[in-house]
Amino acid sequence: MTFDPGELGQSKAALAETLRTMRRRAGRTQVWLAQRCNMSQTKLSNIETGRMIPGLVDVELILRALDAPPEMVAEVAVLARLAHTEWQGKRASWRRGLEKRQSELAALEAEAVTLRYFLPAMVTGLLATPEYIRASLGHSPVDISKTVARKLDRQAVLYDNRKRFTFLLTEQAVRWAVVPSAAMAVQIDRLVSLSHFPNVRIGIIPLGSTIGRGPMNTFTVYDQRLATVETFTGRIVFQDARDIAEHLEVFGLYERHGMFDEDAREMLVRWAASYRS
Structure with a gap:
């Protein structure tokens, strides 16, 4: 469609x-x-x-x-x-102030219990270091200081053990050099640390994994009621049950090919070491 x-x-x-x-x-x-x-x-x-x-x-x-x-x-x-579908353009977000978008995301995260993130290109703000967040917002033609602060504030939701988070990252998302090498090693270390949280699952899909369906977009599914899909120019918000079901199906496909727990941590540690070297 x-x-x-x-x-x-x-x-x-x-x-x-x-x-x-x-x-x-x-x-x-x-x-x-x-x-x-x-x-x-x-x-x-x-x-x-x-x-x-x-x-x-x-x-x-x-x-x-x-x-x-x-x-x-x-x-x-x-x-x-x-x-049941909403378009949120990036330019409109710039005009309103990017920090307002962070408040909207915080509200979604507060209401949801099971949150699933598919990240084929970059690390999401909930998992990012301050330096990584600042660099990822560098293209924005507006003041980003409040947005960086709000993104960091949102990370507190990860400590809520009533919620369950699953983050699926491709190897490209983890290793894409948004910041210099030393800072990339710190960013990857943070992923390792967060993977020990009892309510946080971090999965890695390494290059070379044979998956018939390509990783087209970053998307997030909140429980079974809402899905958001990111594009270069904005985001689409889906509330139609069929669209949400399809994103859950795609997420499940990728999840079955992901590496979790010690397997994921061993790979992340190697990638961090490669940046340090």
């Missing part, structure tokens, strides 16, 4: 209008449809006015109650998926 950022911004209103129009064309009242779908009239009204994005089950119930034709079902399914 192709996502156009412009379409993502309009899809919520389009879905609401389409559902409302379908009901009216069928000659049904909100009271009748709400009863058939076992939902309150208030909820249906909120769906039809765009104040609430309906879940996929709600959409299916509405379409079934209205006896929608197959072509309309397909159209509404696309709108529903787009409505």
